[in-house]
Amino acid sequence: MVxxxxxLQWGDEGKxxxxxxxxxxxDVIARFQGGPNAGHTLYVGDKKIVLHQIxxxxxxDDKTNLIGNGVxxxxxxxxxxCDAVASLGxxxxxxxxxSERTHLILPTHRALDKASELSKGQEKIGSTLKGIGPxxxxxxxxxxxxxxxxxxxxxxxxxxxxxxxxxxxLDNFNFQEDIHQWExxxxxxxxxxxxxxxxxxxxxxNEKLQAGKKVLAEGAQGSMLDVDFxxxxxVTSSSTISAGVCSGLGIxxxxxxxxxxxxxxxxxxxxxxxxxxxxxxxxxDFIRNAGNEFGSTTGRPRxxxxxxxxxxxxxxxxxxxxxxxxxxxxxxxxxxxxxxxNSYRVNGEEKNYVPFQMNRVNIEPIYKIFDGWNTNISSIDxxxxxxDKMKTYIxxxxxxxxxxxxxxxxxxxxxxxxxxxx
Ligand code: GDP
Ligand code: IMO
Ligand code: MG
Numbered sequence: 001m002v003x004x005x006x007x008l009q010w011g012d013e014g015k016x017x018x019x020x021x022x023x024x025x026x027d028v029i030a031r032f033q034g035g036p037n038a039g040h041t042l043y044v045g046d047k048k049i050v051l052h053q054i055x056x057x058x059x060x061d062d063k064t065n066l067i068g069n070g071v072x073x074x075x076x077x078x079x080x081x082c083d084a085v086a087s088l089g090x091x092x093x094x095x096x097x098x099s100e101r102t103h104l105i106l107p108t109h110r111a112l113d114k115a116s117e118l119s120k121g122q123e124k125i126g127s128t129l130k131g132i133g134p135x136x137x138x139x140x141x142x143x144x145x146x147x148x149x150x151x152x153x154x155x156x157x158x159x160x161x162x163x164x165x166x167x168x169x170l171d172n173f174n175f176q177e178d179i180h181q182w183e184x185x186x187x188x189x190x191x192x193x194x195x196x197x198x199x200x201x202x203x204x205x206n207e208k209l210q211a212g213k214k215v216l217a218e219g220a221q222g223s224m225l226d227v228d229f230x231x232x233x234x235v236t237s238s239s240t241i242s243a244g245v246c247s248g249l250g251i252x253x254x255x256x257x258x259x260x261x262x263x264x265x266x267x268x269x270x271x272x273x274x275x276x277x278x279x280x281x282x283x284x285d286f287i288r289n290a291g292n293e294f295g296s297t298t299g300r301p302r303x304x305x306x307x308x309x310x311x312x313x314x315x316x317x318x319x320x321x322x323x324x325x326x327x328x329x330x331x332x333x334x335x336x337x338x339x340x341x342n343s344y345r346v347n348g349e350e351k352n353y354v355p356f357q358m359n360r361v362n363i364e365p366i367y368k369i370f371d372g373w374n375t376n377i378s379s380i381d382x383x384x385x386x387x388d389k390m391k392t393y394i395x396x397x398x399x400x401x402x403x404x405x406x407x408x409x410x411x412x413x414x415x416x417x418x419x420x421x422x
Contacts, residue, residue: 004219012222043414100198125273223318291304344365
């Protein structure tokens, strides 16, 4: 049986914390897409750690962690991350497995990402510059190198061939930066990667399932950044939705049971692209500061706004969400008034769906207004003790989305989570 945890917005919903919280109930925690563009924050005691490629189950000593074939992996980032988790006492070589089909991010992919963004000027995607787009382009373009290729004696020849192809593209972009240092780091990190447990991921996971083990698939990014259903072209290059679990791990759709969707109690976005409920005023600044809304991977300030139920309903539909976890509820503690977008005015007409090209139409959010709860909820641990005004906010979401909000996260700490009892 496989359960999935994924983001319902534009990423950074708090997936890392929630996966770490749920991990105790599973045997295997697996990443199925994305790469070092992800930044998943969790706390081990009072130590904060941000994971980019390693699944967020790594701090549970008895759990298996798998980097699936749908991921794009940068050996340099992995090496740094391994050092960071090792410094917290984790024996990562014991519990971390990598699919041989996982595509590699090469230094030239990072260079191409940068060159492409520079060439777009004002229209840039706002990519994390980790080489994600170019690495997935080489996957679908059937050029990429995979983790399993590292074990082939011809790896260096294959690398040089692809590097030359990339150089021609970089020359076209007139990209002048010297990346020799990046390449040195890459080959050093590749040595470490060769020492990992490189497995046939699809057999590995299906054998576990057959043996009755429970798998938790950990999504990266968010549904509105999905390459098909997100706000294209301002999206990432992978399938961030539940369908991506099947192709990103090699498991059949019938194996998926719960799809746990994570949403903040409000909404954020980092990078360019449409965001109908964005607040460019002092309330937006308040949320950014109260929620410490700065990118976990890039440090960029996140754009903040009200929760958008039109987009959330869309995300629940394409993912088949069965339950919701609402995070960062505590960030709204001091606001006197809260707004919830429950439809859009698209070119003057009221609509309740996500339009094809959000930035080619004029979208005005239509809000329902709620009283703020004006209570510090960060140390509340029982649902019945949460303020009534907050329950009203959650009940509205439940009835709008027709999917239960089962947990409310009220702080970054591992134990700051309230189970909504029915
Ligand atoms: P992810 O990419 O979905 O894993 O999310 P990030 O780690 O990028 O961003 C979420 C941020 O919010 C991190 O700094 C978390 O420590 C923090 N966080 C998670 N849940 C909560 C919560 O309920 N309340 C508060 N105040 N912070 C939270
Ligand atoms: P987690 O897993 C938030 C955004 C980038 C940019 C767009 C494309 O931490 O939620 P890319 O580097 O993928 O080509 O960038 O997607 N983006 C994220 N935003 N959280 C993430 O991951 C993101 N990963 C990519 O900011 O707008
Ligand atoms: Mg993040």
